[in-house]
Amino acid sequence: MTTAHPNTQSIVDAVAIATENLASTNLDDYGMLNILTSTNHLIGLVQNLKDNHGFIYLTDLCGSHYPERIGAEFEVVYHLHNLVENHRVRIRVHLPENNLSIPTLVNLYSGANWMERETFDFYGIQFEGHPNLKRILNMDEMDYHPLRKQYALEDETRDDKNNTFFGR
Amino acid sequence: MSEITFNKQGQMVSRDTIDGDIATLNLGPTHPATHGIFQNVLKVDGERIIEAEQTVGYIHRAFEKLAERRPYNQITPITDRLNYCSSPINNIGWHLTVEKLAGIEVPKKVDYMRVIIMELARIADHLVCNSVIGVDTGALTGFTYVFQEREKIYELFEEVCGARLTTNISRVGGFERDFSPVFRAKLDKFLQDFTRNFDEFDKLLTRNRIFMDRVIGAGPISAERALAYSFAGPNLRAAGVDYDVRVMNPYCSYEDFDFIVPIGKDGDTYDRYMVRQEEIRQSVSIIKQALAKMPSGKHHADVPDFYLPPKEEVYRSMESLIYHFKIVMGETAIPKGEVYFSVEGGNGELGYYLVSDGGRTPYRLHFRRPCFIYYQAYPEMIKDSVLSDAILTMSSMNVIAGELDA
Numbered sequence: 001m002t003t004a005h006p007n008t009q010s011i012v013d014a015v016a017i018a019t020e021n022l023a024s025t026n027l028d029d030y031g032m033l034n035i036l037t038s039t040n041h042l043i044g045l046v047q048n049l050k051d052n053h054g055f056i057y058l059t060d061l062c063g064s065h066y067p068e069r070i071g072a073e074f075e076v077v078y079h080l081h082n083l084v085e086n087h088r089v090r091i092r093v094h095l096p097e098n099n100l101s102i103p104t105l106v107n108l109y110s111g112a113n114w115m116e117r118e119t120f121d122f123y124g125i126q127f128e129g130h131p132n133l134k135r136i137l138n139m140d141e142m143d144y145h146p147l148r149k150q151y152a153l154e155d156e157t158r159d160d161k162n163n164t165f166f167g168r
Numbered sequence: 169m170s171e172i173t174f175n176k177q178g179q180m181v182s183r184d185t186i187d188g189d190i191a192t193l194n195l196g197p198t199h200p201a202t203h204g205i206f207q208n209v210l211k212v213d214g215e216r217i218i219e220a221e222q223t224v225g226y227i228h229r230a231f232e233k234l235a236e237r238r239p240y241n242q243i244t245p246i247t248d249r250l251n252y253c254s255s256p257i258n259n260i261g262w263h264l265t266v267e268k269l270a271g272i273e274v275p276k277k278v279d280y281m282r283v284i285i286m287e288l289a290r291i292a293d294h295l296v297c298n299s300v301i302g303v304d305t306g307a308l309t310g311f312t313y314v315f316q317e318r319e320k321i322y323e324l325f326e327e328v329c330g331a332r333l334t335t336n337i338s339r340v341g342g343f344e345r346d347f348s349p350v351f352r353a354k355l356d357k358f359l360q361d362f363t364r365n366f367d368e369f370d371k372l373l374t375r376n377r378i379f380m381d382r383v384i385g386a387g388p389i390s391a392e393r394a395l396a397y398s399f400a401g402p403n404l405r406a407a408g409v410d411y412d413v414r415v416m417n418p419y420c421s422y423e424d425f426d427f428i429v430p431i432g433k434d435g436d437t438y439d440r441y442m443v444r445q446e447e448i449r450q451s452v453s454i455i456k457q458a459l460a461k462m463p464s465g466k467h468h469a470d471v472p473d474f475y476l477p478p479k480e481e482v483y484r485s486m487e488s489l490i491y492h493f494k495i496v497m498g499e500t501a502i503p504k505g506e507v508y509f510s511v512e513g514g515n516g517e518l519g520y521y522l523v524s525d526g527g528r529t530p531y532r533l534h535f536r537r538p539c540f541i542y543y544q545a546y547p548e549m550i551k552d553s554v555l556s557d558a559i560l561t562m563s564s565m566n567v568i569a570g571e572l573d574a
Contacts, residue, residue, distance in 0.1 A: 030268065030507055057411075058398050060508070060519055062534040077521065079508055079536075083395075083409075086416050090508065111398035114544040122232070137225035137573060146233060153237045 004031045005087045011053060018048040033089045039102050042093055046080070050108055055080040055089065058105065061115035063123040067149050073097040074123060078105070095125065104130040122147035190218060193555075197226050201559045203300060204569030208546075208558075215554040220547040224540075228573040235533040239498025240266050241340060241474075243533070248334035250537060251571040254293035254514035255335045256285045256325065261511035264419055265520040266340045269507045272474065277465040278342045279421040280458045284355075285328065285337060286420070286511075287451040287458075291362075292321045293514030294402070294444040294451075297566040301441055302373050304563045305382045310372040317365055320358050327351040341475035342468025355459070362452060370445060380438065387549045387561025388436040397545040400538045401516020402443045403565055407435030413512040424461065425454045437557075437564040473500050498528045515539055515566055539571040 004027050011033060012025050019041040026034050037045055049055040059079040067073055072094035081088050093102055104127040105112040116127040117136040124145035127133055135142065144151065196207040205226040211219040231246050238246070247258035260282050267274065295318050299311040322332040327350055329337040338344075373379045389399070394407040404411055412429045414422040430446035432439025468475050476495055477488035494500055504526040510519035519536030542565065549565075550558040 029505060032508065056395055059510075059517065060521060060534065060536040062521060064523060064532040064534075079519075079521070083411055083416075088508070109398065110393070110396040111541055111544065114540060118540075135225075137228040139225075146230065153233055 004033070005085070007053075007082075007085055007087050008033050011049070011087070011089060014048060014053060015045060018045045035089060035091045037091060037093060039093055039095070042091075043103050043105075043108075046078070046091070046105060046108055049080060049089070054082040054084050055087075057081040057083050058109040058111055058115075059088065061105070061112055061119065063119040063125055063147070065123060065147065065149050069094075071096050074100055074125060076102055076119060076125060100124060101126040101128050103128050104133075106130055121145070124148070189213065195558070197223070201304060201562075203563060204567065204572070206543075206567070206569060206572065210555070210558070212555065215556075217550050217553060217555060217558055220550055220558075222543070222546060224543070225573050227569050231535065231574045232533055235530055237529055239528050240500070240502065240530070241495065242498065243530070244338075245334065245336050247535075248336055249570050250535060250574060251293070251514055251518070251539070251568045252333060253296050253566075253568055254289035255333065256289040256337045257293075257511060257513045258518065259335060260286055260338050260420075261509070261513065261518050262520060263338050263340050264511065265507060265509040265522055266474075266502075268509050269505050269522060269524055270340075270471075270474065270502055272341055272469055272471050274342055274469045275465045275467075276421060276463045278467060278469065280462050281343055281347060281467065282338060282420045283422065283425070283458045284455050285325075287454050288321050288324060290512075290514055291448050291451045292318045293566075294448050297514075297563070298373075298441055298444050298448075299369070300563045301383065301437065301560060302379070304559050305379055307373060307376070307379060310369045313365060313369045313372070317358075317362055320354075320362075324351060324354055324358065327354060339468070339475060341471040342466070344476075346467040355455075359452065359456060359459075363449075366448065374442070374445065383437040383441060383560060383564070385434070386437040386557040387553065387564065388434050389545060389549050390435060393545070393548070394435060394542075397542060399516070399542045399545070401512065401514070402440055402447060403435075403542055404516060405430065406432035406439035406443045408433055411517075413510050413517050417510070419509075419511060425457050427454050437560050440564040500528075502526060510536065513538060515568065515571065516542070535574055537571045537574055539567050540574070543567050543572055 015023050015025055015035055019037050022041060023035055023037040028034055059081045061078050063074060063076050065074055074095040074097065076093050078091040079088060095102060102125060104116055114136060116130055117133060119125050120127060120133055121135045121138050122145055190211050190213050193210045193212050195210055196202045197205050207223040209221045210217050234246055235243050244259050244262055247262045248255040250258045295314045299314045302310040325335050325337065326332050327348060329335050389407055391407045391409050394404050395409060408431050410429050410431050415429055427450045430443050432443050472491045477491055481488035482492045502524055504524055506523045508519060508521045510517045516538035517536065518538060521534040522530055523532040525531040550561050
């Protein structure tokens with residue numbers, strides 16, 4: 001559909017160098033470069049993209065939960081934007097359910113502070129080195145992370161809203 | 169103890185020196201000056217703010233969780249309640265995201281209609297913000313002048329969709345109906361009168377000596393810090409960065425229109441005010457251009473899978489009945505995929521990160537809410553300023569509780 005940004009190849013090369021060829025990159029159908037990396041290479045990669053490739057703007061940071069993906073149940077998704085070249089990339093890091101820790105980006109982007117707190121609040125992902133990692137939108141007394149898929153939105157004992165009537 | 173210093177304008181200011189006697193002050197959660205439900209715990213030494221800590225989430229409604237349970241067209245009313253000062257931009261941004269995911273092309277006419285609605289919403293949003301800056305400095309009159317204009321904009325929305333504040337305007341694929349002649353007449357009347365009334369407001373505040381002395385230098389932020397904090401929209405442009413989603417990644421045929429992206433220099437309250445003032449004028453110009461160049465054609469795309477058929481067809485033809493049922497029950501097939509799409513909302517880049525697994529509801533939907541992201545810079549912006557400047561800084565940042573808490 002949309003064509004890829006002309007700088008895509010140089011970013012792919014830079015990613016390969018910064019992560020010692022351990023990151024996988026692919027272009028999605030909408031022209032966005034997706035980078036899958038690991039917690040070890042995240043800071044080095046983002047630092048490199050920020051300092052040498054102009055990705056000075058952290059557009060968005062969020063988590064998501066894929067319970068059926070064993071060993072990579074959680075992921076953190078970063079959207080970076082190079083405002084000069086108008087180039088966006090999406091970086092994702094998979095996390096296993098038993099080790100939800102990932103380095104913080106607060107030292108690179110001040111704006112990551114609340115975005116990481118929000119991700120912690122809803123998914124329980126621990127951002128190592130975060131200056132103030134506590135709940136932000138939910139109340140402090142809450143003892144679970146509500147956007148995880150195991151928490152159904154409605155009371156599961158109700159049977160008047162059964163989706164199976166409609167095929168899915 | 170107090171010391172005498174001189175500020176940038178050469179005026180003498182007396183500043184209480186820190187004597188170690190620090191008081192804690194609760195600003196909010198419900199305080200008339202915060203225009204929304206958020207709490208700030210301030211540490212103040214006399215009038216001067218030493219430290220601030222924010223608590224947000226008082227009206228958190230778990231929209232992202234709700235969205236995982238709702239079919240795509242039922243998410244539109246949720247987006248209304250993000251930045252409720254400019255709901256149509258949120259609605260249309262969401263529809264554009266779904267259209268991007270499903271690969272739907274809409275006719276040029278729909279683009280132009282959307283531009284008109286979105287720019288009207290932007291005017292309403294900026295009018296609220298700027299007139300409230302006036303209110304917070306003690307100038308109530310300007311507020312009453314422009315709120316009449318905002319009222320007229322809401323009447324225009326009412327003419328298009330029947331609702332005023334939480335509009336649920338537009339659909340995936342187009343508009344539910346074409347603009348009526350009444351709407352056109354009301355819009356023409358609005359455009360005729362607006363500039364005159366807005367100029368009156370402008371004369372009351374913009375070059376008003378008292379107003380200028382109050383807002384110049386209040387709550388500044390540098391371009392570097394604003395970018396580090398991922399500021400967007402008028403607040404970022406006031407700091408001197410010309411990032412506007414409408415220009416950088418044009419959607420809805422914004423590339424067809426000729427407009428200026430105003431920027432400021434110091435990122436203070438006056439610059440934010442001035443940027444919004446000029447954006448209102450640019451929005452009026454965009455609406456006029458869109459009306460003049462309005463293409464002919466249909467007010468929706470031919471996408472029966474997403475766009476409801478006319479009601480009388482539903483009673484007569486089987487296909488229409490099937491499509492109607494599938495859309496209303498949320499049984500439309502939607503491709504698997506992952507998209508990020510953003511529009512220029514009233515407060516800047518309003519983004520939607522949508523993951524679809526092909527099911528009837530999104531697998532994951534994340535809203536990039538500009539308010540949430542830039543409000544975290546507030547303690548840094550008000551540090552060392554006086555309490556009354558902190559109030560102005562907050563109103564000029566246009567922090568909307570609905571968008572902040574989602």
